[in-house]
Amino acid sequence: MRMTQPIRGMLAAIALSAAVVLSSAAPANAAITITLSQTTGTEGTLVGVMASNCDQDATGDVEGTNVSFKLPKNNNNATGTFTVSNDMKPGSYTISVTCGSDTATAKFTVTSGTAPATGGGSTASDAAAIALWSGAGIVLAAAAGMWLLKRRSGVTTA
Amino acid sequence: MLGSVTPVPSLHWPEFGSPFKDDPFLIADPAGGDWLDRSEPTRVDIDRLDVHAPLVALGLDYRGNFEVPKMWRPHEAGWFEPGPTPGEFGPTVLMGHVDTERSGPAVFYAVKRLKEGDEIELTREDGMVVVYEVTEVESYPKKRLPYEDIFGVEPEPVLRLITCGGEFDRESGDYTENVVVFAAYTGHHQATEKDLARPLNGRDAFKDRD
Numbered sequence: 001m002r003m004t005q006p007i008r009g010m011l012a013a014i015a016l017s018a019a020v021v022l023s024s025a026a027p028a029n030a031a032i033t034i035t036l037s038q039t040t041g042t043e044g045t046l047v048g049v050m051a052s053n054c055d056q057d058a059t060g061d062v063e064g065t066n067v068s069f070k071l072p073k074n075n076n077n078a079t080g081t082f083t084v085s086n087d088m089k090p091g092s093y094t095i096s097v098t099c100g101s102d103t104a105t106a107k108f109t110v111t112s113g114t115a116p117a118t119g120g121g122s123t124a125s126d127a128a129a130i131a132l133w134s135g136a137g138i139v140l141a142a143a144a145g146m147w148l149l150k151r152r153s154g155v156t157t158a
Numbered sequence: 159m160l161g162s163v164t165p166v167p168s169l170h171w172p173e174f175g176s177p178f179k180d181d182p183f184l185i186a187d188p189a190g191g192d193w194l195d196r197s198e199p200t201r202v203d204i205d206r207l208d209v210h211a212p213l214v215a216l217g218l219d220y221r222g223n224f225e226v227p228k229m230w231r232p233h234e235a236g237w238f239e240p241g242p243t244p245g246e247f248g249p250t251v252l253m254g255h256v257d258t259e260r261s262g263p264a265v266f267y268a269v270k271r272l273k274e275g276d277e278i279e280l281t282r283e284d285g286m287v288v289v290y291e292v293t294e295v296e297s298y299p300k301k302r303l304p305y306e307d308i309f310g311v312e313p314e315p316v317l318r319l320i321t322c323g324g325e326f327d328r329e330s331g332d333y334t335e336n337v338v339v340f341a342a343y344t345g346h347h348q349a350t351e352k353d354l355a356r357p358l359n360g361r362d363a364f365k366d367r368d
Contacts, residue, residue: 039241039248040309090222092240109240112222115300118266119322119333120229120259 032058032099034106042113045084047095049106054078054099062108063094071097084110193315194245194346197284199237201358202252206276207268210359213280215239216253226253232264233359235319242315244280244288245346249309249316252280256322256333263364266321270295270337278317278341285349290317290341297323297335308338315343 037048051058051071058078061068065088071080078099088110096105203210216225216236227236235254242248254266276292298304308318317340324335 035311038306038310040238041305045305090218092217107240109218110222111218111224114223115298115303115336116224116226116253116320117322117332118226118253118320118336119256119264119326121257121326121328121331121333122260122262123257123267124326124333 032097032102032104034095034097034104036095036106036108039107040109040111041084042111043084043086043088046081047084047108049080049082049095049097051078051097051099051104052076054097054102056100058097058099060095060097062088063096063105065093071099193247194243194282194286194288196243196246197282197286198239199244199250199280199282199288201281202235203279203281203356204269204272204276205279207271208359209265209268210356211235211254211265212358213237213252224253227255227265229255229258231361232258232261232365233361233363235265241309244282244290244317245286245315245343247315249312249318250280251308251318251320253320256337261365263367265359265364266319266337267364267367269319269321269339270297270323272319272339277344278319278339279353280317281349281353286346287349287353288315288346289344291344292339292341294340295337296340297337299324299335300332303336303338307340312342317341317343 032051032054035050035052038045041047049060049069049071051060053076054071055073055076056078057073058071058080059068060071060080060082062082065085067082067085067088069080069082071078078097082095090110090112093108093110094105095108096103198215199213201210201212212234214227214234214236216227217239219225224238225236227234232255235252237243238251238253242250244250254269255264256267257264272292272295274292274294278290278292280288280290282288308320319339319341321337322333322335323337324333326333
């Protein structure tokens with residue numbers, strides 16, 4: 001089911017054929033629903049927005065910021081995009097779209113762009129620690145051997 | 159004449175105008191599915207790995223990084239609270255540690271061994287059990303975690319499990335990769351007596367696993 005990377009890239013370029021439907025289904029004349037191409041992103045992410053059941057040009061904005069965008073009419077839907085700007089600091093945002101007298105919202109989360117730190121390293125460190133200690137052991141053994149040899153040779157020459 | 163009758167498998171590109179009508183891969187048809195309303199998940203069960211873990215809600219920390227479960231509660235997994243809940247349309251994202259700083263394996267230690275078709279069950283506060291099936295297991299360098307795949311649209315509710323993989327980098331105190339399990343919705347049902355009777359893994363459940 002999952003789309004491959006190139007297809008996704010193309011989709012983004014085509015401007016969001018794909019979208020996340022965030023609310024339950026609506027019959028033909030029901031209120032608009034907002035769908036986003038992804039629910040979480042980072043600064044610079046291009047996010048697709050689709051307002052289904054919106055039969056006219058619509059406008060959208062990211063509440064609490066100065067980001068706003070247009071959603072031209074597209075058959076029975078209106079679609080547009082916005083880019084996560086540098087003043088959209090990490091946190092959760094409400095994307096609000098107005099279509100005629102209708103307004104609907106969807107939630108979008110901006111992160112710092114880092115990946116989850118889901119490990120402490122204790123299982124990885126086992127192998128590394130063993131390698132470290134066995135290495136140290138070899139060095140010690142060699143040193144001890146040298147010392148013994150040296151001592152012995154000292155004895156014989158004495 | 160030979161070539162002219164050969165059926166060519168065609169990929170239906172979504173039309174700019176009405177993606178939902180024309181593309182069988184992208185039909186996000188909420189009316190066709192029995193998607194659920196929002197209700198927070200309370201536990202995750204992966205029978206094949208003997209994982210029965212309580213879930214905590216995770217968000218972002220003050221720097222905008224993903225919160226992860228507490229290191230001293232290695233048997234717990236977390237779910238990304240700003241996103242959709244299980245069975246809601248969109249991607250539900252779970253995060254769990256692969257191991258702790260000192261005491262060994264943690265809740266998602268074995269998820270990298272999941273195979274296509276393995277079942278993952280999430281129980282919600284409203285008593286619904288949502289069932290997913292693994293479709294893919296991937297490992298990505300942390301610098302190139304594909305947000306668009308993890309948090310992107312699918313034509314149905316989906317689930318992602320995230321944990322760590324790759325090498326452990328001592329300098330940064332973190333692993334170099336993230337293992338991501340992709341799973342697709344297969345259905346939901348009201349929790350049965352048997353579902354409810356399943357014991358949760360305790361704090362030491364994962365310590366001695368391999």
